[in-house]
Structure formats: structure tokens, C-alpha cells
Amino acid sequence: MRAQREVWGETLALLGESDPTLVVVDGDLANSTKADLFARRFPERFVEVGIAEQNMVGIAFGLWTLGYRPWLSTFGVFLTHRALDPIRMLVSQTGASVRLAGSYSGLLNGSSGKTHQDVEDLAIMRAMPHMTVIAPADDIEAEAVTRWASDHEGPVYVRFARDAVGRVFPEGYEFIPGRTLVLRTGAEVALVSTGVQTSRVLEAAEALARQGVDAAVIHVPTLKPLDAESLLDSLGEHSTVITVEEHSVLGGLGGAVSEVVAERRPGMTVHRIGLLDEWSESGPNAFLLDKYGLSSMRVAEQVVDLLGTAGATAP
Amino acid sequence: MRAQREVWGETLALLGESDPTLVVVDGDLANSTKADLFARRFPERFVEVGIAEQNMVGIAFGLWTLGYRPWLSTFGVFLTHRALDPIRMLVSQTGASVRLAGSYSGLLNGSSGKTHQDVEDLAIMRAMPHMTVIAPADDIEAEAVTRWASDHEGPVYVRFARDAVGRVFPEGYEFIPGRTLVLRTGAEVALVSTGVQTSRVLEAAEALARQGVDAAVIHVPTLKPLDAESLLDSLGEHSTVITVEEHSVLGGLGGAVSEVVAERRPGMTVHRIGLLDEWSESGPNAFLLDKYGLSSMRVAEQVVDLLGTAGATAP
Amino acid sequence: MKTEEAASTSRRPAKAPGCSIAEMQATARSARWHILHTVANSKAGHIGGPLSMTDLVVALYFSELRIDPEWPDAPLRDRFVLSKGHSAIGLYSVLALRGYFPVSELATFDHGNSRLQGHPDMKLTPGVDVSTGSLGQGLSAGVGIALGAKMRGLDFRTWVLLGDGELQEGMVWEAINSAARYGLSNLTAIVDLNGLQQFGWPRVEGRDRFDRSEPWSHVDLEAIFRGFGWNVVQVDGHDFAAILAAFEEVRERADEGRPAVILARTVKGEGISFTRGTYKWHNGVADEQQLATARAELGMDEVAR
Amino acid sequence: MKTEEAASTSRRPAKAPGCSIAEMQATARSARWHILHTVANSKAGHIGGPLSMTDLVVALYFSELRIDPEWPDAPLRDRFVLSKGHSAIGLYSVLALRGYFPVSELATFDHGNSRLQGHPDMKLTPGVDVSTGSLGQGLSAGVGIALGAKMRGLDFRTWVLLGDGELQEGMVWEAINSAARYGLSNLTAIVDLNGLQQFGWPRVEGRDRFDRSEPWSHVDLEAIFRGFGWNVVQVDGHDFAAILAAFEEVRERADEGRPAVILARTVKGEGISFTRGTYKWHNGVADEQQLATARAELGMDEVAR
Numbered sequence A, B: 001m002r003a004q005r006e007v008w009g010e011t012l013a014l015l016g017e018s019d020p021t022l023v024v025v026d027g028d029l030a031n032s033t034k035a036d037l038f039a040r041r042f043p044e045r046f047v048e049v050g051i052a053e054q055n056m057v058g059i060a061f062g063l064w065t066l067g068y069r070p071w072l073s074t075f076g077v078f079l080t081h082r083a084l085d086p087i088r089m090l091v092s093q094t095g096a097s098v099r100l101a102g103s104y105s106g107l108l109n110g111s112s113g114k115t116h117q118d119v120e121d122l123a124i125m126r127a128m129p130h131m132t133v134i135a136p137a138d139d140i141e142a143e144a145v146t147r148w149a150s151d152h153e154g155p156v157y158v159r160f161a162r163d164a165v166g167r168v169f170p171e172g173y174e175f176i177p178g179r180t181l182v183l184r185t186g187a188e189v190a191l192v193s194t195g196v197q198t199s200r201v202l203e204a205a206e207a208l209a210r211q212g213v214d215a216a217v218i219h220v221p222t223l224k225p226l227d228a229e230s231l232l233d234s235l236g237e238h239s240t241v242i243t244v245e246e247h248s249v250l251g252g253l254g255g256a257v258s259e260v261v262a263e264r265r266p267g268m269t270v271h272r273i274g275l276l277d278e279w280s281e282s283g284p285n286a287f288l289l290d291k292y293g294l295s296s297m298r299v300a301e302q303v304v305d306l307l308g309t310a311g312a313t314a315p
Numbered sequence C, D: 001m002k003t004e005e006a007a008s009t010s011r012r013p014a015k016a017p018g019c020s021i022a023e024m025q026a027t028a029r030s031a032r033w034h035i036l037h038t039v040a041n042s043k044a045g046h047i048g049g050p051l052s053m054t055d056l057v058v059a060l061y062f063s064e065l066r067i068d069p070e071w072p073d074a075p076l077r078d079r080f081v082l083s084k085g086h087s088a089i090g091l092y093s094v095l096a097l098r099g100y101f102p103v104s105e106l107a108t109f110d111h112g113n114s115r116l117q118g119h120p121d122m123k124l125t126p127g128v129d130v131s132t133g134s135l136g137q138g139l140s141a142g143v144g145i146a147l148g149a150k151m152r153g154l155d156f157r158t159w160v161l162l163g164d165g166e167l168q169e170g171m172v173w174e175a176i177n178s179a180a181r182y183g184l185s186n187l188t189a190i191v192d193l194n195g196l197q198q199f200g201w202p203r204v205e206g207r208d209r210f211d212r213s214e215p216w217s218h219v220d221l222e223a224i225f226r227g228f229g230w231n232v233v234q235v236d237g238h239d240f241a242a243i244l245a246a247f248e249e250v251r252e253r254a255d256e257g258r259p260a261v262i263l264a265r266t267v268k269g270e271g272i273s274f275t276r277g278t279y280k281w282h283n284g285v286a287d288e289q290q291l292a293t294a295r296a297e298l299g300m301d302e303v304a305r
């Protein structure tokens, strides 16, 4: 298993060979995001902007007007918060093919703590009209999504994790935008996740199985545009759905699933596991996943509690 | 009826008399937001920052560390998009008592068009941990909320409209944070709204009544923290809920209501009326409300359609 | 590059056929008239900013820019970015007079379903190269365009017009630094130093020209731009001969490998007595009486005849 | 004002009892040692930035600042904002040595449930006045603090330390303008010109000092700050005598009604041979061998004895 950021950098370095419109615009973080792999291969198509995220977006937009199709390289939180206004006006409102790589997503960013953690990116980018929002599960899907987004015309935000996670997909997996996938069937409850959290939810399902809880696992890589039909097919006849995300429980995956279910599947109950409107902190990955309830063990625990308590309330 | 922005400016000019910690930090828009009413009265407590929204937030934070409790004055879209990163780190993460007045909210901003319209603010601010998010319905509630927020310790975002709308509340109305209000009872469907759209939804309910559709109207001024119990009480035994907001249908009021209902009231159906992941344009208020489906007449139409089509799908 | 061949093989538009200063002055008067009465007719819009930049924009479109109204997206056209997007009606008036679309279409400004939005929309309006409206973003876009032209070896110039209040936006300074870092001599910024923004600060007696404080009267803008490695040209933004000379100087010094900024001293609301030099006309709607006054001052009746 | 009386009646903390330059140099060596081994022990963290600013921060806390470790939130204390928040471990090391919390607590850096976060958190750490981490925001906070002090007539000075790469953030320039506009002579910015950022640009032979490009070698920072109406003092950021003189000059010129910036020429990774002058040690984890080398170079064994 490789880290998603590595896969992203390596894939761009490959695609650069055949796609002369591919340029990378960096915000002084290429050696963290791994855009440096592209920079070494194509220095003339690597544009360093320095620590100026708004300007990165404006420059990427300008390059797009001349036929280039840029990828942006910085930490996700500095795109979704520091550069949101230029993304809105120069990328979303113009339909520019500017690809936003939100690196170091979620909580696990090498102990940098809450100023660098992005637990709102899915909610923020989902609310922006015309934005495509994708969160791949592992290295395999990260590569497929990087390739897909590189060909796609129009704005795309992709969430990439800093560190490697357990494999979810087989080699040769094909990413189909909008499609949700049933990774594991189960009768008692449907666990719905996105991004690298899906990998930990699969482990949680294993743990639950050992405790005699038969949980299905559904992966939603494309948060927007959300293919409601595909999601509903995956949810099937389940009566209890629990979303799990390395993100706030407000407006992200849990919000998207709740919107669809509340409208199309009255009768289905949706519980949401994730950050409970709180900021996190610095710490080793294992510590953070455990403390904030996202480790496979803690997810399994919460699922058992939720199944135990009828009409349980997530705070 | 007065415009909410006028009420905000006048109320601050009054509160300034008794509250020496009240300061207003402006982004070169005081004569639009009406912060100029405070500026004229208390020039020494009016801080003009010019066209630099990020800096406005940083300066407001600094003033707070010395015991001041600032209100920010600019268009909402430039707070929620241009200044989101400083709001995150210096206001939300520090718990600063900085009050964000998002003026010229929604579509109706004097023909400025989509670069100035904010149809994502509720989703964005709702996703930010520890942020209080309020959208008053009329001039009366705008004054009550301005007074409440001026006393409140901690970050608050309040959505204010540029132009006056039909009265919703009586003089002497008391704002209670979190409380949702049943403004009109009705057996067939519960229309849930927020901000000045509530006023138009009340008119829609009148129109529906004339067509023999008995619709309840529920107003949710506090989007966050959302008082789920209060919302559920208001929703009562309704089986069909339709949210209506001058905002995207993704992640805002519709998202918040869907999250609560999908978890606590399986069986209830929630449809969402608002902007369908689209940008709007320049135009007179009446034109925009009609074209984007938010005028009382267009809301009534859509309600009839939704009630007509079982399990209807909002795009 | 998809448009590579297209661009390299496509011809570069020529400059406008020699247009006399007298003609440009007349064109500017018509543009100012269209600004005032169009906004009055649509009941909303900006006035002071469009009027202060009118002469600069007329000089660009009727003398300097290599563009073709018949071929608005010619790959080798010069680019113009109106970073101070709230002055859209000023740009629309000049584009219409230059032939990008019928002057009659100006009447749709700010109405629903119009190609002429309150702020410039590159997806709707022929001749608009970049969408703007949220201040401070245009120069970054211009840096990206100029950098892309350099990377692709395309020979055209990119012009970005900014407001003096707009210069308070940090994003502008991020772009100022990048333009110098990349030696973008194919990029020219013009600052419309009209001395007023929307609200700003109280005027300082003896220092400020008008009824509110000048956005930059407390600093030395020329020294700052030079410090950032830009070429700086100061000019009277209402003197066509001087403006054209400034444009020429910028072009001739392009070999110095530095971006250039033209600091254009202007007057907000220039050209109409009651809008001149007051922040109160940042935006506004003229009444019948005022329209008549302006019509006379701008000599529109003669034109009509 | 809630804290009005409190503030006005409260005493202003005194400066640190005269501390010799030799003592400060020794303190700086200990601080550098704590930076390197604490990060090695927590397996993550920044090195180069903390090391380049060490002498400046030691000079502030052991000589210049009027603060009281026993009374971290004294209303009339001088304020210090570490705008380049990623250098937190450098600040923590100095705060610990100054007595804000036990040196032993440094071992909790970056661990879970620690008061010492990867980036400074004013809600957790005694002595931290402003939370930082997202670059470019500290100067605006400092402007707000200095402006508030002026509005309330409180007599203390606000210091903000920025990185040279950080200066690329537009928000910094918004604050530079505001500080001048409001004549904040009670505000001092210090720029840690260590010549490197995290990745940056390839070095230009003969122009740049280290293995990547200097963030500002292509511009004249002094001219820019002067243009903005700031007093500018250039100093060698590793020469204590010069640093103290710069601090004094800043205080003495406070009557000029201008904010001041100290452009401190430093070396990223200063003080340890293998971290010095290379972007590769922007962050990093030293191994046993390297720790031993540093320990010797910093004379930690003597100190221990």
C-alpha cells in the first residue's frame, strides 16, 4: 500500500508525458504533497507560487484560459478556507478545469494539529455550485481518480490522505463517477463511508462480525454530484444506516446521505459518526483515531451502541 | 417594516451607548451595511479596515483580546469565502466573541449578481465547529438577534438581508436561541424556512390555503446549534416536510432538517426547495425570486407539485 | 496543447486604425453618457469608478489593444482584465462603442437574463476575458495569463485595471510578487488612482483631494512597486496624449524583463459636474434633472445632431 | 470595558533582570538543543525555522519583553505573536527556560492531550498570546492588539515574528497597510530572513545563499516597508548585541508615529552543522548520531556538568 499523496504525485509525473496541458501549481508544499515528483520531471510545467493560496487559484485560472489544465498542490484546509473566494469566482463560476488536490485531509497530518486539519472540506465544497467532490478510499482508487480528474473538464476537488491505509480495491479497479460501491454485504446495518475512512470501516465490519453483528459496508467516493439512485440501490432494504467519516457530522457525507434518505427512503434511519462539531489536536494517528472515535475498534463500539439504543441521538 | 441591515445599524448605534466593549470593524461597506449609523455616533469605536476582509477578522480578534467585542461589517459572501481561514483559526478555534454580520445575504443584493450573492453561507458556517449561525426572519427578529448576539460570548454568524420583507413577528418578540417557531398550523404539510424567506413562505401558505392546501409554517432562526428537540416538537406528527431557503439545497437548512429527521423521525419525508446547485445572476428582486423559485407564488406551486408526486425527487 | 496549433498559426489582431485624440475624447463622452443613463434606467449600478476609468479604457480599446471585435476570442489577442469589476458598465459601454455588441444592448444591463451582468462575466459577454466582481483577484488571473503566454511562447500583452481601494486586498500583493518573480514583462497593471473608494476614512484636510480619504495618500506607491521590481509610470489618467505615451513606454521597456504598472491619477466621477470628486456617487441613480445636466455637459445633443 | 479597571490599575511587568549576552548565548544553545531532541523524541516537527529564530526569541524573552512568567496574562504585559506558528517548539523551549512551565513538559510536545500543540494554542499554553499555524495571520492580530491598546490607552508593546516565506501571504500586506494607516508605533514586526521556506524555487547561482532560492532575493524589502510608511531596522539575527540595539532603536523611535519592522538576517537551521542553511531540515527527525553531534556542537555536555 502506498500513501495517496505519493500515488497522486507519481500519477501526475506519468500523465505529464502524454498530456502537455497538465501543469501543477504549488503553494510551497510540493515536498509534502509529493507534487515534487512532477516538478522534477517537468520543471517547465511546474509553477511555484509560494505561500499564497488565493494567488495560486488565480494563476491556475489564468493558465487554464490558455489551454492548460492545472492541478493545485497544497494542504486541503488552505484551499477550502484560505482560497475559497477565488475558487468560487474564478473556478466554479467560470467552469475552469482547475483540479484541486486537498492533501493531508482529515485529522491525520503528522501531528500538525487543528490549524492544519480539515474536517469541513466535504461540507464546504459540496455546497459550492458546479463543484465535483471526490474522496478516494485507498491508493488504487486515488490513482484512478487522479487519472479521471485529469481528463475531466470542469472544477474538481479531490481529498487525499497523507498516510497509507489498508487496501480496499483490487489492481485494475475502474473509477466510475457517482457510483457507490457495496464492499461488503450484511443484513443488520449498512455502514456508509468515504475517503480513507472506508478502509477503517471495513476493519470495523470484520470486528463487528466477530461480535456477531452482520454489517454491510458501502463506499461513496463521489460526494458530488451524488448519484442518489446508485446510493439507494446500495442501501437496498436496510432499515438502519450509519455514516462514518473523518469529517464533521454536519453537512458532509452524513449530511448528503441524510438528504437523500429523508427524501427518498422515509423509514430508513440514518445515524452519523464523525467529528461532533469539535476541533481536534496534535497527536499520533492511532491516538487521534481512537480519541475522536474513528479507529476501527471505536467505530465498531459506536455501531454496537447505536444498534443497541433505539432512536439513539448523535449529539 | 424596515430593512434588516438598517435595524442592525440602528441597534448597534443604540447598544454602543451602554456597551463600551462594542466596536464595529468595517470592510469599506459601512454605507451599504449601515454600520455607518454606528460610525457617525461612535467614530472612536469604528475601525475602518478598507477592502481587506481577512485583515478585518485578524484585527477584530486582536481587539477582542483587549476586552472589546467587535461586530464585522461587510457582505456575507466576503466573510464566508474571503475570510474563512482567519475566522476558523482566530475566531472559532479561539472562541473569540467576534460577531460576523453577513449582510446582503442570499440573492437579493441590488442587482450585483452572482459574485456578490451568498447561497452557501449557512452550509459553510454550519460546518465550522463552535460557530453559532442565525438567520432572522424580519426586522423585529433582526433587532432581537442583534441584541442577543451583542451580549453573547463566543463566535456568532448572523445573516442579514438588504431589503425589507413582510412582517413576521409582533413588536416585543423575544428571541430564544435554538427555539424553532410554529408560525402557522396546518394539517397537510409542514413548510420549514429560515431568514427572510420565512416571510415569503407565510405568503405561500396563504396562497396554498386559497387553493385548499392546509400548510403549517415553521421558522428555524438558529441553524446552529440546532435544537433538535424544538424542531421535532414543531414538526409534530407531520409526514411531509418541505424546507424552503434562499440558499443552496445542499447542506443548509434543508441539510440540517434532513440530518435530524433521518435520524430521529424515520417515516417523515423531507423535500428541499432552494437553489439547485446553481449560480444566480443580476436582476430585480421580483425577477430573481420568480426565476429561482423563491417567490411566494413559485413556492406554492412547487409545494403543490411535491404533494402531487409521491416520493418526488428534488434534483 | 489542445489549442497549440490554432494559436501559433492564428494571426495576431491589429491595433485599431489610427483614431485621433479628438475622436477618443468624443468616444469617452459618449461612454460616460451611456454609463450614467444606463444605470439610471436599470435603477442600480456604479457611477464614480466607471467614469474615472473611462479615458483609460477608451485609450486601450480605441488605440492600444490588438483585438478584433469580430473575433473576440482570437488566441493572440491582447487580454484585458477589469479587476475592479464593479465598473462593468464602463467596460460594457466601451465594448459596445467598439463594436463587440449593439449599443442598444446596454439597455439590458442588470436586467434579468442579460449578457451584461452587474459584474463582468466571461461566459456571457463577448470581449470580456475574465470574470470579476470580488475585488483583488484580477491581477492573479493576469499573472496566470501572462505566465501561460510566456510558457507557450504566445506573443500578446495582458492588461489589468485595478482600483486604488482594491489595492488594499492582500491577494493583489501576492500577485505583485509573483509577477516580479516570473519577470512578466508581458503584463501591465493600471491603477485607477481616483482618490476614493466606497466608504473609506474621513478626509484629512490639506492631504486628501476629495470628500473622503485617499486610499493611498499615506504611502509611497511608486517606491513600493519599484521595491517589488516593477517598472512604474505615473500618468494623468484623463490626458489621452499622456496615456498613449505611457502605453508606449510600457511596450518599449518590455525587454527589461519586469512587469509594469501605470499609476494613473484620475478623479472619481470625472466628466460630470455633480458626480465628480465625491464618494457619494460611488454608485447612484441620476434623476431627470441630473440626466439633462450631464447630457449637456457631455455634449450629447451635438452628437445626436 | 469589562477589564478596564483591572488593566489601568494593574502594574506593568518589569523587564527581565539584566541578563548578559554570554548568558543569552548559553540559553540559546539550550533552546536549540531542546528543539532538536524534542522533535526527535516526538518523531515529527519543524527544525530550521525554530533554530533560525532562537536568538531573536531569547533576546525578546530574556531582555526586551516586559512580561511575568508568574502572571502570564498580566493586562499590561508586552505581547508576542509567533506568526510563523510552525516554529512553535522554538517558542515553547524559550518559554520553558524562562519559567512559564517546566522544561520537562517539552517532552509532551505533539503528543496527544498536550498543552504544547504542533502550532501555538493560546487557550492551552501559558505565555502564548495568539494562536497561529495558518501562516500570514499573526500581523493582523498584532495590528488589532496594538490598535486596541491605543484605543484604551494601555502602555505596552506588541511584537510579531514572521517568516520570510510567510511574507508571501497577502493578508500580511493587508496588515502592513493598516499598521501604517493607524500609525501604530506600539507595534514591531520582526522578519526572520533565514533565506529559505519549505520548498520554494531552485536557487540562483551567485544570488541565493543556500540550496534553494531566497524568498525575497528578487525584491528590495526595505524600500517596500519604507514606502508603506514603516521604520525599518536591518540586523544580523544571530548577533545579540546588534539585536538588543535594534530593539532599543525601535523603542526610542516610537514617538515617530510609525510602526517598525526589524529585518533580521538569519540562517535557517542556525547553530547545528547538519541543519544549517538547507531547506531539507525545514522539518525532520534527528537520529542518534545526529543528536550526539548536535549535543557536542551546542556544548550541552558542559551545561549538564
Ligand SMILES: Cc1ncc(C[n+]2csc(CCOP(=O)(O)OP(=O)(O)O)c2C)c(N)n1
Residues within 6 Å of the ligand: B027, B028, B029, B051, B078, B082, C048, C049, C050, C052, C084, C086, C087, C133, C134, C135, C136, C162, C163, C164, C165, C166, C167, C192, C194, C196, C197, C198, C199, C215, C268, C282
Ligand atoms: C472582495 C470585495 N470586497 C468588497 C467589495 C465591495 N465593493 C465594491 S466596489 C468597492 C470600493 C472599490 O474602491 P476602488 O477599488 O477604489 O474602486 P473605484 O474607486 O474605482 O470605484 C467595494 C468595497 C467587493 N466587490 N469585493
Ligand SMILES: Cc1ncc(C[n+]2csc(CCOP(=O)(O)OP(=O)(O)O)c2C)c(N)n1
Residues within 6 Å of the ligand: A027, A028, A029, A051, A078, A082, D048, D049, D050, D052, D084, D086, D087, D133, D134, D135, D136, D162, D163, D164, D165, D166, D167, D192, D194, D196, D197, D198, D199, D215, D268, D282
Ligand atoms: C497558510 C499556510 N500555507 C501553508 C502552510 C504550510 N507551511 C508551513 S511552514 C511553511 C514554510 C514557511 O516558510 P517561512 O515563512 O520562511 O518559515 P521558516 O523559514 O522560518 O520556517 C509552509 C508553506 C501553512 N502553515 N500555512
Ligand SMILES: [Mg+2]
Residues within 6 Å of the ligand: C163, C164, C165, C192, C193, C194, C195, C196, C197, C268
Ligand atoms: Mg478608487
Ligand SMILES: [Mg+2]
Residues within 6 Å of the ligand: D163, D164, D165, D192, D193, D194, D195, D196, D197, D268
Ligand atoms: Mg524562511
